[in-house]
Amino acid sequence: MIICKTKGIMKILVNIVVSFFSLSFFTFIMAHIMPGDPLYAMFGESAEKISSVQKTRIIENMGLNKPLLYQYKDWLVNFFHGNLGISFKYNLPVKDVLMKALGNTLFLGIITIITIMIFSLLLGFLCALNEGSILDKILVKLGTFFYCVPGFWLALVLVLIFSVKAGWLPSSGIYEMGNEGDLMDRVRHTILPWLVVFLGHLGYYSNFVRDKVIEELKEDYLVTAKAKGVPKHRILFNHLLRNVMASYITLIAISVNHLLSGSLVIESIFSYPGVGKYIFEAAKYHDYTLLMGW
Structure with a gap:
């Protein structure tokens, strides 16, 4: 029994190690062979004014002149020493950028999941x-509609209505300049990205609850409880809700990753400084170190 458990654990560990090296190597190679110049991440349009001699010196200092396998080996060594490098675009340690972006994504994600x-x-x-x-028919159809609508299209429509036409809500960022500590300003900037993810997923989960409740209402124990004259509120809270919640919480737990990843594309549309926006910018500006950090 112990041997079987040990073999199972070893198999899981081997799969984790193989997956890590395969994924990191594939991402590293793809990031480097994409067309583009990482100097644009560091200097922007000023990179065009840099002489070829200076470019060569900068590339050598960054270690980008080495063969890709040697660069990957250097990245692995630094990674296992807890050093993810410096972001080309932001000129900050990748760990600092990651923590800031992850905090913003979790702020949006947790609010979305709870609501x-x-x-x-x-x-x-x-x-x-x-x-x-x-x-019932209207709510089901509305839920299906918003679930099928592409998130980027819904985001543009909401920006047009609430930002451009009405001017009620900001269309980008996470706070106004100088209002870093203003929680209400941060909430105002979070409303539109939250609303897009919220509307896009609400129909799916509410339909799941609806179908589960309808299924439970046909079970013998509920029919018997009704026949015995058990009060409706006791049937609802003591029996029905408890049984539905077991399946519902399981679904939510499985879907947390899906809900969080669903906000990544929305973040880039609203320039919300979360994981999605930074991944997009890292790929766009060929910021290899930041891209590998994710």
Whole structure:
């Protein structure tokens, strides 16, 4: 028994190691063979004014003149020493950029997950308890519509309505210049990216709750409880909600990664300084060290 468990653990560890080296090597090679010049990440348009001699010297200092396998070996050595390098574009340690971006993404992601959980439960139960009604049909169709609409299109529509036309909400960034510590200003900048991810996923989870509640309502134990005259609120909270929540929490736990990754594209559209925006910029400006840090 112990031997079998040891073999299972060893197999998992081997898979993790193989996956890490394969993925990191593939990403490293692809990042370097993409057309473009990393000097643009460091100097912007001023890179065109740099002489060829200066370019050669800078590239040598950065170690980009070495064969790719040697560069990958250097990156691995630095990685295992906890050194992810310096970002070409931001001229900051990659770890600092990562932590800042991850914090912003988690701020948006946690708010999105909590609100989706609350509202999908409410809408799911509302639709299930009014199955077949006009309200049920409208909410189901709206949920399906927003789930099928591309996030980037919905983002542009919301920016047009709330930022361009009404002027109520900012269309980019995470706070106004000089308002870094203003929580309300940060919330205002988060509303539009949150709303896009929220609307895009709400229908899926509320429909899941709706279908699960309808399925549970047909179970024998609920039919028996109704026949015995058990109060409706006791049936709802003591039996139905408890059984639905078990499946629902499992689904949310499995989908956390999906919900967070769904916000990455939205971040780049709204210039929200999270993981998605920095990944996009790292690829765009050939910031190899920052791209590898993700």
